Amino acid sequence: MSQKSANYDALIIGASGGIGHALAEELSGDTDLNCLHMTAFQNQNRLPDAVGSSAVYQLDITDRRSINAFITELQHRASNLRLIxxxxxxxxxxxxxxxxxxxxxxxxxxxxVFSQNCFGHAMLLSALQPLLPRQGVTRIASLSARVGSITDNRLGGWYAYRASKAALNQIIKSASIELKRLNPEMVCIALHPGTVDTRLSDPFTAGIPDQKLFSPEFSAQRLLRVLMNSSPLDNGNFFAWDGTHIPF
Ligand SMILES: NC(=O)c1ccc[n+]([C@@H]2O[C@H](COP(=O)([O-])OP(=O)(O)OC[C@H]3O[C@@H](n4cnc5c(N)ncnc54)[C@H](OP(=O)(O)O)[C@@H]3O)[C@@H](O)[C@H]2O)c1
Structure with missing residues (x-):
């Protein structure tokens, strides 16, 4: 992993989900990680077993009070937050x-769909901003989806999901510009995880060939590779699991 802080804290929102869980497990093996902060919404029982130092929180990103309570707790428990x-x-x-x-x-x-995929990500970024380091490489990623690319839309349909991810991409773009003014070494990007075998994709995977349906573990490894190799020059962009650039 390039340009990484020693003794850093990481935060994974939705660590009870298929991809979030795999990301948390993958990250927990990093010897430079000081504490892994993980949130679940309705399924705390699906969070990974604690490996090393970790902290778990209940969070509904669509609820302002829940966000405020989470941030207050995180503020007390987190330091050197370098990866979100x-x-x-x-x-x-x-x-x-x-x-x-x-x-x-x-x-x-x-x-x-907009509340969970876009507004919640935006409100959380807003609440997290005071906790972000003012210097040194700090990486923030939201899991978006290739179908949120307006340029890439050739099939239509999936109106709410596509539009909520397109709107999320715009939030990430604006945040990347603002956050870079606070810390020139900020990397704020959107990521597409591929088509991954999780609860979210389950009803739609019947026709997908095995080699195109990733395990959460494979996707998480590739996403972390892309994210940890990203530099401030990548700020404000949208990348797929294999590091290719996706147009907004
Ligand atoms: N799977 C794919 O093929 C695929 C493809 C492209 C993009 N993505 C994107 O990747 C991300 C993860 O997807 P996944 O496949 O891992 O889905 P998943 O297994 O269904 O997990 C979804 C996660 O979101 C959490 N969540 C839902 N509503 C929330 C809320 N209001 N507040 C806080 N957390 C909330 C869930 O928490 P609880 O379970 O605790 O309620 C869970 O941890 C999503 O943004 C998805 O759009 C997935």
Whole structure:
């Protein structure tokens, strides 16, 4: 891992999810890591078993009070926070499926998907800003999705998910510009994990060939490679699991 601090703290939002869990397990083996901070929303039982020094939190990124309580606790427990990955997100749920056509759109579903995939990431970044180091390489990544690329949209459909990820990318872009003014060595980027075998992708993986459906472990290893090799020159960009650049 390049340009990494010794004794750094890392934070993974959504460490109870398929990719977040694998990211946490992968990171926990890093001997330079001082403390791994991990959040879950509804499934604390799915957090990885503590390896080394870790701290767990319950957090709903769509709830302002929950964010405030989390930040207060994190402030007391974290130091030298150099790596933040937001792996929270939603694609489907009870009464919620990606739309195939305009007629499928519902305001309620649009609000739910935007709240979790975009507004929550934005509000958390806003709340975390005072805790960010003012010098030295500091990396922040939100898990976006290639389908959030407007340039790459050739199939249509999945209105809420696509649009929420496109909006998330714009938040990341703006934050990258502002955060770089506070710390010139800031790296704030969006990442696409590939198509990964998790609860989120489960209803949609039937036709996907095995070699194109990644395990969470494979995706996490590749995402961490991309993230830890990223430099301040990469700030404000969108990268896939293999390091290729994705247009917004
Ligand atoms: N899997 C894929 O193929 C794929 C492809 C492209 C992009 N992505 C993106 O990668 C990210 C992770 O996806 P995944 O496949 O790992 O999904 P997942 O297994 O369903 O995990 C989702 C995570 O988000 C958390 N979460 C949901 N709502 C939350 C809220 N309101 N507040 C805080 N945390 C919340 C969940 O917490 P609890 O379980 O504790 O409730 C869980 O930890 C998502 O942003 C997704 O859009 C995934």
């Amino acid at each position: 990955i937001n792996a929270a997100g939603v694609l489907h749920g009870q009464d919620l499926m990606p739309e195939r056509r305009l007629a499928d759109l519902s305001l309620e579903n649009l609000q739910t």
